[in-house]
Amino acid sequence: MNHSRHLCTMDSRAVTEILKVVHEIETSGFSRIAKGLQDPFILGTMFHNVDSREAHICELTGGRLGVPVVDLSWRNVESKETSVLLDELRMAESTVDLLLTAFASKDTFGEGRNLTTKFPSSPKSPIVSLHDDIYNWQTALSHLAGFQNRIGDLSGKRVVVSWGFGSNFANPAIAHGLITTSALAGARVRVVEPPDFPTLNRVRKEAAESSGSVEVTSDYRNSFSDADAVYVLNWFRLDDFKHPERNVNFVSKYKDWYLTEDMIPESCILSCDPSIQSGLSISPELLQDSRCINSSWLSRRVQTLAATIHYVLRYECSFT
Known part of the structure; x- marks a missing residue:
């Protein structure tokens, strides 16, 4: 697992290239993306207060790419300090090849974004924020x-x-x-x-x-x-x-x-x-x-996530 350059948010290159790969997947399938993944490859998910469809989309994407998806979600969030949540994230990302996150607070609007922007600057594996309570990049x-x-x-x-x-x-x-x-x-x-x-x-x-x-x-x-x-x-x-x-x-x-x-x-x-x-x-x-x-909403969500995974692995970066 390579150390990853941490990106704070989306940029024009990411948008352009991810959309390009989505189009490729739609026309030619997932095979090229799947072949680019190391064997074995483990995809982790770490969620809080998230619609169950997000887990289903990750599982569908993992199935298309031929890789296992492991749920490492935060537990008992309300009783934990931000520092503890970040420690748990570091532990999770160090054990998988790519970690997908989504965090939205029930109590304070923006708390999820605040946590996401504090993710480690040099994680052992890429971290991709599917969404927080300010930005939903994937959808x-x-x-x-x-x-x-x-x-x-x-x-x-x-x-x-x-x-x-x-x-x-x-x-x-x-x-x-x-x-x-x-x-x-x-x-x-x-x-x-x-x-x-x-x-x-x-x-x-x-x-x-x-x-x-x-x-x-x-x-x-x-x-x-x-x-x-x-x-x-x-x-x-x-x-x-x-x-x-x-x-x-x-x-x-x-x-x-x-x-x-x-x-x-x-x-x-x-x-x-x-x-x-x-x-x-x-x-x-x-x-x-x-x-x-x-x-085509669901198929586009799966294609977009696969394209994002391809992008962050290619450029050794993370999205928050």
Whole structure:
């Protein structure tokens, strides 16, 4: 196991090359990636407060690459100091060939990101953060892969990341990740959000400083006419992270934030996550339209993770 150069976050090279490998996997399969792994190769996972689908995606990816996946997740997190959690991570990454992490706090928004940025600078094995409570890189990249597969190079394309009406109130980490990775891919990003449900300003600011552009609007009805790709998520109010029940006090005024077939161009691509509420955020007809690529969501997640593993091993780096 080689020592790895530690990267704080995504960059344009990573986005470009990971998307390139995703396309290769989609057209030619996983064999080249699998052959590049040493024998034996062990993939570890270390999660906290994460949807069970993340473990399934890791297991599916391990199966495609022909490598075992071992769960080394944190336990009893609430009773431990950050230093102890980091010690447990060091122990885990020293025993596998690559460690996949995901950490989101139930109590403090941003705690997962804070922990992730403190990961060791020179781990014995690469560490890949699938997501924390600020950025969800893997899901964001999988949406970009779907966009690129249908509309080609994303440079100069209009990517719209929009809040949508609903009652699920998901973490905005996917939206944050998509804003950033789209900008890194050179897209013109438009964030459509109600005043009561903003994304993090620093996320938008940092994304705007990359190779793309980012604009923010609350003019829902007029935000999609020039879109090449659209992503919709019903994210929660950051101000009420500890009081999720308060979201309902603000959401009713945005019932018309509802995407229908006639609101996006015929050439536009739509993507969202399995948690999307048909009939609330997006019309059932649009979700069944050929412009919607949701049916490939799971396969794109697996392909994206395999491509990310290939990237970090090739460049001996880590992603947080």
